[in-house]
Amino acid sequence: MNIAILFGGSSFEHEISIVSAITMKKVLKKSTLTYIFVSPDREFYLIDTDKINSKLFSSGEYKKGKQLTLKQGGFFVDSMFGSKAVAFDGLLNLIHGRDGEDGKIASMMEFFNIPFISPRMEASALSYNKLYTKFLAESLGVKTVTYEYLSKNDERKITMDYPVIIKPVRLGSSIGVSIVKEASELDYALDVAFEFDTDVIVEPFIEGVKEYNQAGCYTNEWELSIVEEPHKEEFLDFEKKYMDFSRDSQVLAADIDEAMKTKIQESFKKIYNPLFLGSIIRCDFFVVDGEVLLNEINPIPGSMANYLFPDFEGMVERLFRNLPKEQNILIDYQYIHSIQSAKGKA
């Protein structure tokens, strides 16, 4: 099939989206790929699949390419001879962070009636914000790490014991995240986090906590990845995560027993269904005293977590064949008609 890869965006993770997008060439080998780039100023460009490389973007050379216009049913190349749709069967939203994960792209694809793989709007709004993710998990009976919440103008006071981890509520890829070992370091860590976001959550930093990642989707059946135990140093900084986004070879499954694997997978399913239908997501869990806690939802994981799946390309195709449908709304103007006739009588 012909898959459009939408990437870039006005996002702190713009550059890792480029890396994720290029990685797709290595893992979607049987498909025809159509690359659509969202520039930092949010214009759409058609990028030649044969020529795509990171320098094309960092050099600004992409601007010489064809600019596209989003209209009902697709992306169009406008020229003197009219407007022509770019051909593809479905679109994979690969924009990490703002625009891609916050619901903007999902909104636009739904509005303009383009079949797409991505969390839908509600799923995006809830998973893009780590505070709302807590609400969601709680409502679904999935436990999370305890937390406190601070807004930019709040008093900078926390009640939990150190060490803690400070996270901007709306960012991924560890941007703006700090581990704070004692009270004297809190102020600086908050300064850093508030540079990126107006709100942060504070969680206990659990030294050596067991972390497991589970990715997956629902096509016409559950397609769950292996459970991975990510190798980590204290935590991945941005450059290491960046390299991580270009992963394309399969990793080994974590060495856990069946009971734990089942617990992790059941938690994943509770989060995913039905809110995340139409998307491939990765959930990162902590295991503390045998209990599975949701740490984060990655609504558009780096390189789509392809390296966790035995048949990533087949799964993408199956998902495209099983996308959720928007409810059909019939507008027949019957109320306007009836009010008009009521007015006529009065």
Add this chain to the structure above:
Amino acid sequence: MNIAILFGGSSFEHEISIVSAITMKKVLKKSTLTYIFVSPDREFYLIDTDKINSKLFSSGEYKKGKQLTLKQGGFFVDSMFGSKAVAFDGLLNLIHGRDGEDGKIASMMEFFNIPFISPRMEASALSYNKLYTKFLAESLGVKTVTYEYLSKNDERKITMDYPVIIKPVRLGSSIGVSIVKEASELDYALDVAFEFDTDVIVEPFIEGVKEYNQAGCYTNEWELSIVEEPHKEEFLDFEKKYMDFSRDSQVLAADIDEAMKTKIQESFKKIYNPLFLGSIIRCDFFVVDGEVLLNEINPIPGSMANYLFPDFEGMVERLFRNLPKEQNILIDYQYIHSIQSAKGKA
């Protein structure tokens, strides 16, 4: 100023959006209005302000008007002679229900950099869904009516006492809402609600409960409306609500004491700030045993609740001058540059 009124949309409330939009002519008298219609199939049309009336839409005559394309910075009329932006200073999102209230329009206006009055994406996603509204209110310390939650495939069992009120989670204007007086009526009410939505909430129906509406916004200061006690029959059905959406004359303030008014206004402010900055919303509260409970958030209230404000037009202008700004994200490709040079060395 020149205000674009965006209305219509692929929504069960398409027709009442038309009524709301036409009402704006009567209440935004000093402004120049530019009407942009979103047709049921989600095309944009420029509508002549002098000729706007409900028949233009029910007859389909609007299709003869100019079609618009959404691009960076605005809506454009494309012609043989090039592409020309429709001139306006700011846009008022008046699409009720899907598209307008669910975050799609907010997403698009933000993406395409058009100044607009409307709840932003997160605010939309949380207030469009009555379940998420509960989460939100709870997290802000605003009490709500107790509830139960049912999805389409759940067992049709509730534990609270009758009478109850059944509401689809994602719709406004009382669409799909039923009061259920005894268990035997539950099934039918759920059938009705599930025609409109995949999920419903069930709340106790409190006979004769005191209801108060508070609308407002934050410009460079709080601008709160009078508190209204809506006149109601059992509850407004769709046609009565419809007529309600064309209200344009001021109503009297509810007869409540200062202490209660303050309680209602404090609850409104907790909900509004900072999530709803940039929007004019109406919150509907119940008062039960002296306690203020949030019933609903109307993120895009009928005719913008203009009839509750002493100076609606002035407030709209002040709000346009005080819209929240999107965070500026600098993309300098420093990581791609550094990875390229690292690769060069390797």
